[in-house]
Amino acid sequence: MDILKINNLFAGYDNKRVLNNLSMNIEKNKITAIIGPSGCGKSTLLTTLNLMIEENGGKFTGEILYKDKDILSYEKDYIRRMIGMVFQKPTPFPFSIYKNLVYAPIYYGIKDKKTLNKLVKENLKKVGLFDEINEDLSVPATKLSGGQQQRLCIARALTVEPEILLLDEPCSALDIKNTANIEKMLLEFSKDYTIIIVTHNLAQAKRISDYTAFILDGELIEYAETEKIFTNPKDSRTKEYVEGIYG
Ligand SMILES: Nc1ncnc2c1ncn2[C@@H]1O[C@H](COP(=O)(O)OP(=O)(O)O)[C@@H](O)[C@H]1O
Numbered sequence: 001m002d003i004l005k006i007n008n009l010f011a012g013y014d015n016k017r018v019l020n021n022l023s024m025n026i027e028k029n030k031i032t033a034i035i036g037p038s039g040c041g042k043s044t045l046l047t048t049l050n051l052m053i054e055e056n057g058g059k060f061t062g063e064i065l066y067k068d069k070d071i072l073s074y075e076k077d078y079i080r081r082m083i084g085m086v087f088q089k090p091t092p093f094p095f096s097i098y099k100n101l102v103y104a105p106i107y108y109g110i111k112d113k114k115t116l117n118k119l120v121k122e123n124l125k126k127v128g129l130f131d132e133i134n135e136d137l138s139v140p141a142t143k144l145s146g147g148q149q150q151r152l153c154i155a156r157a158l159t160v161e162p163e164i165l166l167l168d169e170p171c172s173a174l175d176i177k178n179t180a181n182i183e184k185m186l187l188e189f190s191k192d193y194t195i196i197i198v199t200h201n202l203a204q205a206k207r208i209s210d211y212t213a214f215i216l217d218g219e220l221i222e223y224a225e226t227e228k229i230f231t232n233p234k235d236s237r238t239k240e241y242v243e244g245i246y247g
């Protein structure tokens with residue numbers, strides 16, 4: 001099932017058109033990787049999908065269907081909740097681990113302590129942090145290592161029970177071990193979530209994604225099974241990019 005359908009999407013900022021007539025569908029419970037050179041519009045695409053682009057001073061036209069309904073017909077809060085986002089640089093709030101994780105659920109109206117505690121524990125476990133921090137939830141989030149902070153941010157995104165996770169180069173500030181950790185986690189997540197990951201790490205796209213989209217100058221050049229993109233792309237520009245000739 002295609003959880004998102006993107007039709008003729010144009011997006012950009014003030015005088016700059018970034019995405020140019022992009023159409024693609026995103027399959028539920030799969031990992032879709034977005035690749036392409038710096039500045040081609042990958043982050044713009046992600047922020048369009050959860051309507052954050054407006055907060056960044058951008059605009060879009062075209063159609064985005066979430067479960068076959070126009071994304072603009074839902075409450076914006078609901079879309080932000082169902083389509084969560086994690087950024088390149090870990091962005092924990094300067095509070096305790098516990099406060100980081102209850103922040104969004106409280107915003108969305110959950111008051112019951114037991115429910116909140118359960119959400120915190122469950123989601124810290126999902127990202128492998130609960131045991132690592134010896135169950136001490138009072139530790140300031142900023143005291144965690146970079147890899148732990150990024151996993152905390154992923155756990156935080158999960159506390160509001162999203163269906164789709166948008167990850168914008170989530171491992172680019174991490175070392176190999178932490179990256180491997182997150183990749184393993186994402187592979188497990190795909191049974192419960194739909195994942196769209198922007199990555200400049202082609203090996204990462206190859207390792208974890210089911211589908212790969214290659215964007216160049218705001219145009220979707222090719223979109224297919226990851227295997228196909230990396231072994232037998234149709235477009236010569238895709239071939240050049242995945243072979244590392246430019247980028
Ligand atoms: N908030 C913004 N305001 C104006 N221009 C922006 C903004 N964000 C990105 N851009 C521009 O849009 C283009 C695409 O950027 P981006 O989507 O971040 O690309 P990528 O993530 O592929 O590197 C770039 O030229 C960038 O400078």
Ligand SMILES: [Mg+2]
Pocket residue numbers: 042043044168
């Ligand atoms: Mg980017």
